Amino acid sequence: MNRLAKIVKRTMSIVLCVFVLLAVITYFYLKLPQFGAIPEEARLETVKKSKHYQNGQFRNLIEKPTISEGYSILGELWKTLFKKYPRREPSTTIPSVKTNLKTIPVSSNVLIWFGHSSFFLQVDSVKILVDPVFSGKASPLPWSVTAYKGTDKYTGDDMPEIDYMLLSHDHYDHLDYETAKALQPKVKHVICGLGASAHYERWGYSPQQLIEKDWYEKVDVKPDFSIYTDNTHHGTGRGFIQNQSLWLSFLIHSPSMTIYYSGDGGYTERFKLVAQKFPEIDWAIMECGQYDKAWQSVHELPEEVAQATIELHAKNLLPVHHSKFTLGKHPWDEPLKEITRLSQGKAYRLVTPMIGESVNLNDSTQSFQQWWKNIN
Template sequence: MKKLSRILKRFVLISLALAGVLSLATCAFMQQPQFGSLPKGERLEEVKKSPRYSDGKFHNLIERPTITEGYSIVGESWKTLFGNLPRRTPVDSLPSVKTDLKAIPANQNVMVWFGHSSVFIQAGGVTFLADPIFSGKATPLPWGVKAYKGSDVYTADDMPEIDYLLISHDHYDHLDYETVTALKNKVKHVVCGLGVGAHFQRWGYKPEQIIERDWYQKVPVNDSVVIYNESSHHRSGRGFVQNKALWMSYLIKTPANKIYISGDGGFDGRFAAIGKKFDGVDWAVMENGQYDMAWHSVHNLPDEVIAATMGLRAKNLLPVHHSKFTLAKHPWDEPLNKVTELSVGKPYRLATPMIGEVVRMDDSTQLFKQWWKGLN
């Protein structure tokens, strides 16, 4: 018995020592710059003033569990890792168009989608870039989720000067460290939610470049262009500490167009409220992909994308958040197939450009191919 007791004691001590070493190694690893920074000092004091902030974190307007009742994180992780989930990643290389963005005349109102939620917008003579990710991966780890073949044809070098970089939230597939550091000398201003600026400041952006806002505030660009900060229902965080920075959607108002950018976020009444507030929108750039019933509180299901677009009273729908990374269990092309099927007979026009294809915002006759059809 004494010998067994000594063995057990030794085993416990070794286990504790290993756990301690692993914890220290993890903490050291998490100090790398790609993990960003938490708000502190004056920035934290501004965060604490937000009506959205209490108990040390940001909250949604109506709290709902991230994981739907009847599902579990362990169960869903098991299905994702070991389940029979066909066609989650395309075998074929995705088609694309390599547009010279720097040659687009300044008086043209255009959008160019780069896969996932990355979109270049030129409207009212101002350039915007939303949630760019050109590093080829959607995680801070080199062996993480990789971009599909053919989906990563653009780099930071291909971008023109950007007047306003818009960040919806600080998850890795929307705020990419490698991309925003490569863009640093091209970006005049960053617009983001409260707390997100801490990441940019750590990464070398100047304080005067960073514009942090709460929901229902705005950023006047000039006499005719305004960026409105609108709500969402989502989460934030780049490490073990969650919801220290605010998630956001945006509406860009120019003389010719009202452009809504949803960012990530589950369905609620905000879409109808925004549609009423702005008397409809011309373009809805809507999250449509990486969804699941298990976490539909924070990501729209396909029918909810349609309901949101209708609530916004949008004239045109550009679906994003698909065709670059596998972050859910559905087939890679299901978001495009579903949104196309569900949009039949609806009062808006569906725009499904290839990666890099120029969308002419003022041209209601422009046609788009179902480019994903026939790809494996």
């Protein structure tokens, strides 16, 4: 019995040592710069003044469980670890083109999509970069979520001088440490949610570059040109502490057009409300990918994307949040196939460019290939 007790005691000591070692490693790993920072001191005091910050974190307008009814966190974790889902990644290189952003005529209104939710806009001579991720990964663990072959066509060096860089939220597939560091000398201003500028400040951005906003605020760019911040139903966090910065959608209202970017978030009544405030939306750039009925409250399904676009009364739909990273369980090309099917006969025009392909925002006759066809 004494021998058994010694074995149990030794085993427990080893387990405890391993646990303490892992805790120490995790603690110091989370101190690495790619995890960013949470708001402190004066920035935290500003955060606390927002009516959307309650009981120590930002909240959605209507609280909903992240996991849908009939599903469980443990069940979804088990599926992720042990169940196989077909065609979650393409078997070959994703087609793309390389447009020189630095030589685009200043008079051109264009959009260049870089895969997932990263894109460049030039509208009425203002250069805007949204949620850029150029490092080839969407996770602090380099091997866990990597970009598909052919999707890393662009780097920070390919970007021109940027007037405004927009951040919808701080998840790794939208805010990339390496990209943010590389772009710092080129970016005049960053517009982000309350609290999120703590990341940029840690990474070397000056206070003069950073513009933090709550929902329903605006930044005046120049006469008759404003960028509005609006709500979405999502969350934030780059470590164990969640929802310390605010998640956003954006409305870009220029003299020549109005562009809505949904950011990430589940379907709510917000699209109808946006349409009431901005009845002439030319372009809706909508999250469409990395969804699952298990977490439908925080990511829209394709049928909800189509419905939201109708409610926005948008003339054109450009779906994003797909074709670069695998974060959901669906086949990699399902978002494009489904939104194409669901958009048939709708009042809006569906636009599906290849990565890097120049979209002329003023040309309603420009056509695009269904480039994902014949890719397994």
